[in-house]
Every structure is written in C-alpha cells, then in structure tokens.
Amino acid sequence: IELHPYFPQVEQLAYDQANGIITEAWSPLRRGDLLSDPVITDIAAAHQVSAGQVVLAWHIARDVLAIPKAASPERQSENLGALDLALDPGEVEAITALGRADGRINAQDPAVYEEF
Template identity: 45%
Template sequence: MSVPTLTLNDGIKIPQLGLGVWKMEDAETPRIIRNALDAGYRHIDTAAAYGNEAGVGRGVADSDVAREDIFVTSKLWNDRQGYDETKRAFDETLDKLGFDYLDLYLIHWPMPARDKYVETWRAMIELRDAGRIRAIGVSNFLPDHLERLIEETGEAPAINQIELHPRFQQADQRAAHEKLGITTECWSPLGQGEALANPILTEIAARHGVSAAQVTLRWQIQLGLVTIPKSANHERMRENIDVFDFELSEHEMAQIKQIDTAAGRIGPNPATADF
C-alpha cells in the first residue's frame, strides 16, 4: 500500500499518514516499528520526550526497508531550548536513533514565557543548512509565534504539528498555516478515541463499510493534512493506513465539521503551557 505524499515549503516530500509512537515503551518499539513498516507505513513520528528514539532507530535498522525510504520525525524537548543547547540535544537524538541525518526535527512546544524559541529556531536552521536535517518545523505554535519566527529569521517552518481531531478542528489555525505556507500535521488525530463513538462518524462509517477511525483519518487526508495515528496493535495499524480506497462526499465533510466544539481541546494551551 502506497501512502501519498505532500510537498513541504522546502520541497521535501512527507508521507501524508504516519505512525505516532507516544507512550510506547522503548523495548517494545522496535517490534512495533517493524510491524508498521510491514503494513506499509513509511513515516514514523517520535520525540526526545517519548523516551523511545533508540527503539525507533533499532526498528528502522532491523527492517527490510531502506533508511532513505523511511521518513522519521523527532522533536526537541522544552528544557533543551536555546541556541547551543538545541545543537547538543540534536546530537543526542541522532545518536540514539543511530542515523546520519533526520528527516524532520520540530520544536516540541513554544514555551513563550521562556522566550527561547527564536534562538532555538536559528540553531535548527543551521543544522538543516549543514545537511543534518532535511526539514525543520515546530509543534504547538500559535500564529503569533509563527509570525515572529518568520519576521526575525526570514524562515518559515515547513510544518506545524498541532492537536487536531473532529472535536477540535482548528480552522483558524489551519487558515493561518495556509497563509504562511506551512503544512498542518495532526497529533491526537482520533481525539484519544473520542471520535470512535461519535454518532455522526459511526453513521458515515457504516455507509462506507469502514470504521469511525478510518472516517476520521480520511477526513484529515481530504483536508490536505498530515496525520499520525498511534497504535501498537498490528491489526489496528493496518486499519488506520487503509483509508485510500474510499472518499468522503462534500456532505459528509460538512457533517464532520459540525462536530467541532470550543471545548474540544484535550492537551495544554500553547499560549500558557510551561513544563
């Protein structure tokens, strides 16, 4: 099964659907990665804070898929922001993964109260320009954070990974990304399972003979987003990637839009988060 790609603003192509590995134990991660690659995944999303970069690297190394055919993302944790510290943290990430380069590196949270994300971004630009990272981006950044990065460095992130699921659709944030030429990527794309019981989604799913999770992921694909559902279960993994042989109608897309609610956020607010 071939997953379509999107082209980022720097010309790098990213598979539109990948596997998130948040909360996966490092010792179990190599097996999970091998299963995902066997199922057709070519995009893996990890982070320093997940504690499983080494497991991801082992899974990639032990697979039959060439390294250059696998798109791997990792993220800089909050306590490592700052110009020099970012470069040290990236060295540690690359060492744990066992890679010569990383496909995508993100600032995990803006932490505006600490005011280090611009100097962090400058370090990441240098790492990319040195050929150690193919693409650089951010996660959980609000429009004012993005605009400041661009204004002070002249460089827009290739991607912003944000919480996005049917109950929290982030239309204004997506519009800001489009205006700035930044690709939107969804974390918690299934709303930590909340989507699976929504009657609108289950009705659409029954109509197509698929699951509510597949409807949700297909909705994100048709919006032109990158999505990274998490599952350690092999069958669920295969189900999540099997979303390219059906299409939602305009009416169904409009139905899903109705699920959005201001109270839908699950994670921290990036404007005030500091951890």
C-alpha cells in the first residue's frame, strides 16, 4: 500500500498488525520529495545519518516492509544503513505526525476506485 511519512496509514497498519498481515510500503520514500522535511532532516542530523535512512528506519520501527528503489550500489548501501538506526518512540511519533490530508501521491483512493 502507499505508505510514507506524509501518508502513514495509521489505521490500516493497525488493522494489518492485528490480523497478522505484513504491510509492504509502496513508495516508502515518497519518491524522495519528503527528504528535505525539517522534522526528518533534524532527526538525521541528530543521528549523523541521511534523511533516507531516517525514513527507512521509521518504516522498520513500525514493522513495515519497505522496499525502496535504489539504482546505484552507493544508494543501496546507504539504504541498508537504516537497519543500524534505532529511532526512539518520540522520533517515530514525530515522523508519523507528518501525515496530512494531501499526503497521498496517487489521488485515486483505492477504496472508491472505479475503472474507466
């Protein structure tokens, strides 16, 4: 499902976890456009890591399977560094709080999707 800090899918994730469903995040970095968000960059600076690593660590902390696109070996290696980053609960909460009504990338809501 589409899931990233601007569209955190709190209710869907809670449902999935309560029912033993592994949630896979589509566009876990929101195509990179949230990597300059001050909340994310401040957390990255505090941990001396990249903003992308912070977002991926957020997914991990929420038990979400995130598979980011990474074409270069350098970016793949950087993404793997998120496995070594442990965010504290306040940081996870601050990132989750970035969710917003216009956070969805794809404006088509799958709950009301109609094929044309």
